[in-house]
Amino acid sequence: MPEVRRLLARAGVADPESLEAYRSLGGYAALARVAERGPAWVLSELEASGLLGRGGAAFPAGRKWRAVAEAAGRRRVVCNADESEPGTFKDRVLMEQDPFAVVEAMTIAGLTVAAEDGLVYVRGEYRLAAARLRRAIDQAERAGLLGADVAGTGRAFWIRVVRGAGAYICGEETALFNSVEGRRGEPRNKPPFPTQAGLFGDPTLVNNVETLCNVPIVVLEGASGFRRYGTDRSTGTKLFCVSGHVERPGLYEVPFGTTLGELLALAGGVWRGRRLQAVLCGGAAGTFLGPDRLDLPLTFEGLQPVGGTVGSGAVIVLDETASLWDIVLRVARFFQEESCGQCVPCRVGTQRQLEIVTRLASGRARPEDPQLLADIGAAMTDASICGLGQTAAGAVLSALALRPGAPSSSNGGASAAHGRPGEVV
Amino acid sequence: MSIVIEVDGRTLGADEGMTILQALRRAGMDAPTLCYHPNLTPVNVCRACVVEVEGSRALVPSCSRRVEPGMRVRTDTERVRRARKVVLEMLASSVDTSTAPELAAHLAAYHGDPARFGSDVARVLEPLRDDNDLYVRDYAKCILCYKCVEACGEDAQHTFALTVAGRGFAARIDTGADAPLLESRCVFCGNCVAVCPTGALMPLIEHRMRQAGEWDESRQHVAETICPYCGVGCALELHVQGNRIVKVTSPADHDITRGNLCVKGRFGFTYVNPDPGGR
Ligand SMILES: Cc1cc2nc3c(=O)[nH]c(=O)nc-3n(C[C@H](O)[C@H](O)[C@H](O)COP(=O)(O)O)c2cc1C
Ligand code: SF4
Ligand code: SF4
Ligand code: SF4
Numbered sequence: 001m002p003e004v005r006r007l008l009a010r011a012g013v014a015d016p017e018s019l020e021a022y023r024s025l026g027g028y029a030a031l032a033r034v035a036e037r038g039p040a041w042v043l044s045e046l047e048a049s050g051l052l053g054r055g056g057a058a059f060p061a062g063r064k065w066r067a068v069a070e071a072a073g074r075r076r077v078v079c080n081a082d083e084s085e086p087g088t089f090k091d092r093v094l095m096e097q098d099p100f101a102v103v104e105a106m107t108i109a110g111l112t113v114a115a116e117d118g119l120v121y122v123r124g125e126y127r128l129a130a131a132r133l134r135r136a137i138d139q140a141e142r143a144g145l146l147g148a149d150v151a152g153t154g155r156a157f158w159i160r161v162v163r164g165a166g167a168y169i170c171g172e173e174t175a176l177f178n179s180v181e182g183r184r185g186e187p188r189n190k191p192p193f194p195t196q197a198g199l200f201g202d203p204t205l206v207n208n209v210e211t212l213c214n215v216p217i218v219v220l221e222g223a224s225g226f227r228r229y230g231t232d233r234s235t236g237t238k239l240f241c242v243s244g245h246v247e248r249p250g251l252y253e254v255p256f257g258t259t260l261g262e263l264l265a266l267a268g269g270v271w272r273g274r275r276l277q278a279v280l281c282g283g284a285a286g287t288f289l290g291p292d293r294l295d296l297p298l299t300f301e302g303l304q305p306v307g308g309t310v311g312s313g314a315v316i317v318l319d320e321t322a323s324l325w326d327i328v329l330r331v332a333r334f335f336q337e338e339s340c341g342q343c344v345p346c347r348v349g350t351q352r353q354l355e356i357v358t359r360l361a362s363g364r365a366r367p368e369d370p371q372l373l374a375d376i377g378a379a380m381t382d383a384s385i386c387g388l389g390q391t392a393a394g395a396v397l398s399a400l401a402l403r404p405g406a407p408s409s410s411n412g413g414a415s416a417a418h419g420r421p422g423e424v425v
Numbered sequence: 426m427s428i429v430i431e432v433d434g435r436t437l438g439a440d441e442g443m444t445i446l447q448a449l450r451r452a453g454m455d456a457p458t459l460c461y462h463p464n465l466t467p468v469n470v471c472r473a474c475v476v477e478v479e480g481s482r483a484l485v486p487s488c489s490r491r492v493e494p495g496m497r498v499r500t501d502t503e504r505v506r507r508a509r510k511v512v513l514e515m516l517a518s519s520v521d522t523s524t525a526p527e528l529a530a531h532l533a534a535y536h537g538d539p540a541r542f543g544s545d546v547a548r549v550l551e552p553l554r555d556d557n558d559l560y561v562r563d564y565a566k567c568i569l570c571y572k573c574v575e576a577c578g579e580d581a582q583h584t585f586a587l588t589v590a591g592r593g594f595a596a597r598i599d600t601g602a603d604a605p606l607l608e609s610r611c612v613f614c615g616n617c618v619a620v621c622p623t624g625a626l627m628p629l630i631e632h633r634m635r636q637a638g639e640w641d642e643s644r645q646h647v648a649e650t651i652c653p654y655c656g657v658g659c660a661l662e663l664h665v666q667g668n669r670i671v672k673v674t675s676p677a678d679h680d681i682t683r684g685n686l687c688v689k690g691r692f693g694f695t696y697v698n699p700d701p702g703g704r
């Protein structure tokens with residue numbers, strides 16, 4: 001399936017610091033249509049579009065927007081631009097190359113759910129993205145497209161940029177609220193959900209950057225136009241961040257349903273003519289897929305049965321020479337370092353998992369280790385408070401399934417393909 | 426308003442606004458709890474109390490999730506037992522449980538074996554903080570149940586002397602840059618000590634007696650009285666061993682105190698003892 005350019009239509013084409021350039025390539029046409037058709041129309045198109053959240057949880061965007069639109073009291077719109085999943089850089093490209101699209105989409109959200117306060121929470125390291133968003137907000141305000149009277153609608157909407165401080169957990173929506181409120185970056189107890197009580201206790205619409213950037217497309221093309229791409233249940237296009245051992249790593253936009261093999265082919269295939277060992281799909285919170293999965297369609301429904309996930313869209317490719325267990329060790333260390341420590345399964349589980357994976361990666365596995373990893377993984381997945389703990393065992397357990405023997409020496413993964421289950425060294 | 430839920434195939438009546446745990450307990454059923462306390466807002470962090478709720482992907486903490494009409498709950502599945510057991514084992518593998526009877530009891534009930542993670546695992550290593558005349562803090566025993574933070578904060582004392590610092594396995598209860606208690610905001614009400622389920626927070630007298638091998642609850646009796654200091658009239662339980670008051674508590678279900686006291690009521694009793702200066 002070919003690469004398409006819908007979300008990326010302006011990236012690298014229009015000057016990202018110029019409102020005029022944005023408008024000349026179709027920018028703000030969607031806001032004009034929203035001003036004309038009204039919130040009820042937007043909600044029904046969005047629901048009919050089948051757009052699912054791109055931040056990892058795949059929640060239907062239309063249902064979320066309606067919940068906030070129907071909530072009582074002051075409402076808020078938050079754009080989640082924390083993008084801290086390892087191997088993920090799609091939101092960065094959107095914000096750096098097409099910042100007005102983020103601003104326009106948030107403004108549409110504000111008008112639709114009747115919120116006046118918008119906030120975009122940008123990953124701390126993303127200086128250029130934050131600067132470009134601020135410039136875009138300034139220009140939009142001066143052009144009357146943001147502020148006290150948005151595009152002559154008589155409705156107010158403001159956007160504030162807040163920069164994160166480097167914690168992965170602050171990308172979790174409720175930890176993000178705590179971070180903005182000046183509290184400890186810990187996920188909150190759900191329910192209540194953000195749509196009921198979010199930032200500063202107000203009903204809050206929180207969406208990922210990529211999710212929001214799909215909204216102007218839905219508005220301009222209608223639900224049926226949007227559904228021309230993708231499958232029935234995974235509608236539209238998806239940005240995949242392909243990194244690792246491919247000829248042309250980078251950001252690729254493809255319709256949902258493109259197979260893993262087709263995506264890798266777009267990126268020039270495994271580099272240096274080597275064989276594929278595995279793909280870490282979904283980032284650290286994702287799972288390893290073996291070379292036998294190349295025919296798998298990249299959709300929410302296609303990946304789920306094999307324990308896979310679209311997640312953040314990170315696709316990290318390992319060739320046959322890579323040390324799988326060294327990568328697994330880095331993933332285990334990542335979760336041990338990023339756990340907020342609030343709940344027992346994740347606080348202790350990520351620590352114990354790291355201890356065991358350290359043994360496995362250095363060829364010192366004990367006979368009980370596979371069982372311990374399975375038990376710890378089950379407790380983390382089933383009993384953790386938030387998605388961090390719930391996904392912290394996915395990569396480790398999928399690597400174990402791919403290489404049941406674990407490495408028998410520190411040269412790691414490739415040689416371990418021939419190991420026996422539970423091998424002790 | 427009364428609603429009906431189903432638990433392990435049994436039909437139970439419950440009141441709207443009740444948690445699953447409350448509904449279980451009212452029906453004579455139970456779930457193991459560590460971070461739950463009837464007087465504190467549920468923080469649902471220990472995850473010992475998890476149950477299966479139909480329609481929920483992950484397990485659900487029964488201590489905080491409210492019942493809904495028609496909710497179908499399972500407390501006895503393999504998934505629930507496994508999660509509870511592993512959570513208890515992991516916790517016990519990381520802290521000193523010598524004065525944590527609840528944790529030990531739950532662990533035994535689930536046939537947990539904390540030693541199976543190996544003897545070389547990371548544990549919570551913290552020195553005893555013995556920095557004042559009234560209570561000690563031994564965070565090597567702390568399970569981070571947040572009860573002390575809540576009791577010191579919005580749920581009782583409103584002093585906010587305690588918080589959590591650090592993250593992941595390095596997260597600890599903290600007074601702010603690890604200040605000694607006398608330099609912190611602490612007003613020594615001891616309400617944190619009263620709710621600590623692990624003995625990580627312990628009155629100094631009890632700590633000293635345990636160290637000397639003198640603490641013996643089987644030789645203690647409890648005398649109920651009213652605090653003599655002010656007109657509020659807090660209920661006191663004087664724990665007496667060998668004709669000396671060794672500890673003062675207040676019943677957690679008492680209408681006036683909810684288990685809370687002030688520094689005088691909780692700690693100002695040594696003058697009654699035959700050896701007022703002694704500990
Ligand atoms: C540990 C953790 C980190 C997360 N980080 C991000 C992030 O960086 N960006 C993001 O959009 N969503 C992130 N999420 C998901 C958010 O909680 C939330 O589901 C999402 O922002 C909702 O937007 P969507 O419906 O548009 O996907 C994270 C979740 C978890 C558990
Ligand atoms: S799962 Fe991990 S990150 Fe999430 S609340 Fe629990 S300890 Fe914190
Ligand atoms: S003794 Fe009272 S004031 Fe001091 S930390 Fe404990 S609850 Fe807070
Ligand atoms: S000190 Fe006690 S009450 Fe406080 S978190 Fe630790 S175990 Fe809980």
Ligand code: FES
Pocket residue numbers: 457458459460461468469470471472473474475486487488489
């Ligand atoms: S008692 Fe429910 S999570 Fe601790």
